[in-house]
Amino acid sequence: MNTVNVFFAKPTLLSAGYRATIAIYKRLSSSLSEEIRRQNNIFDNEQKKQEESIGRVEKIEIEYEGPSDKATLVMNKNISTPFDCAKHLGETIADRSAVALLNNDTLWHMHKPLPDSCKLQFLHYNIPQPALVNKIFWRTCSFLLGAVANSAFKDDVKVQLHSFPSPNVRSGSFVYDVQVTLEDWRPTQNELKVLSIEMIKFCQQGHAIQCMDVSTDLALDLFRNNAHKYQQIPDIAAHNNGKITLFRAGHHIDISRGPMVTNTNHLGRITVANVIKLDTDIPGGPIYRFQGVALPRNIILNHFAYSLLEERARELNPGRIPGSQENFEDNSFVAQVTV
Incomplete structure (x- = not known):
């Protein structure tokens, strides 16, 4: 079992015993990585290019x-x-x-x-x-869980976001499947608690969730350092008229069919309930299923009722496991109500 020194930590927040098993806080509280800067520069330049191409205003x-x-x-x-x-x-x-x-x-x-x-x-x-709104909220939670997972680990732990299954509120948890180069990581309750805190803090920053359709070539350039998304992009584009839909919250950029909710501050109570190693055939390292539960900020639930939701969210989410039959959201932007 690997629970030592997995995350970066803010020492003033943790006791000495706590620091022995957890050390979270990476780029969420420090300088942005070169890769995140590169991706955001591409996004910003494309956004500006699309705005300038509109021409005469109708x-x-x-x-x-x-x-x-x-x-x-x-x-x-x-x-x-x-x-x-x-x-x-x-x-x-x-x-x-x-x-x-x-x-x-x-x-x-x-x-x-x-x-x-x-x-x-x-x-x-x-x-x-x-x-329908609940489904969109759940999708957004998965997207934001990916943002936290992508930024939580130390530099010597390689992390690549893989995908998240279509939102299913009845499953009891929102999900993001992440490749992490830890062979048998079983997070402690303290580690899960700090992940939850980081997701809450990120959402409280009130990031507007932007979106933009881009070409296949641009998406391939954007995700050239993520082998999983790079491989997924051509098939996604083939089912969406050659386009890829990107979403951005803060500095986090990902692919999703959308839509998502308006702002990260729509999320209120949040718990990262479990991280479970999956049995997959994907090369490059273990795939871990990050699972959570959350409520919109204006939905109030008593402690006992919410604890039942947390307990259910700890169970392995039944969503399709990624592998030989890929499990990623298609990139069609417009979601019909009947779907």
Whole structure:
């Protein structure tokens, strides 16, 4: 069992006995790695290039349909986002909205520019039928769990994010499968606790979750140092008109079909409940399944009820295990409500 000196630590926060078995805190509290800087430079340059390529600004009409009111907004095609529309309608709507619904049938990321005139609704966590919003929340949790896992380990431990299965709230946990060069790592409760704290702190920074469609070549360049994602990209693009959809929160960039929630501050209570070594045929080192449970910040649950969720989240998530039959989210950006 390997539990010694796995993570970086902030010594002032830990007792001497605690430091003997855990040492978390890597790039989340220190300088960014060269690779993270390289990826973000590529993302920033492409974002600027796409903005500059828009050319003449065209106007579109957005028909907002709220629970008790309606409004027509004149916005900018391929520039204005649902979040921009929400800000025009009031701070409360902008703050609580998790995802947009276009024309009653298409879920749309709040920070994704609108391509044409449409009917627009905003979905939040307290709607009568929240199943779709819950699924998007779960997907976002997996994405953010990947951000924490990618930044937690010391430099002598090689970490490569592999993928996360499609969100399934009924499974009891959100998941990210990560390759870690530790042969038999079984995290202690203290290690899991500190991972949970780091995820909470990252989310409390209030990062807007950006997204952008890019070419296959750009995505391959972005993930050239991640063998798993590099291998996945051509197949993802083949099912999405040659495009790859990227999401970014803070400095963390990943691939997902989306959509996701608007901001990391939508997450409230968070627990990284378990990390389990998987039996896979993937070369390069063991694959560990990071599992967690979380609640939106405006959902309150008593300690006993939440502890039951934590207990269930410790059990191995039944999502497909990556291997010869790959297990990654497809990259189609638009998610139909019926899916």
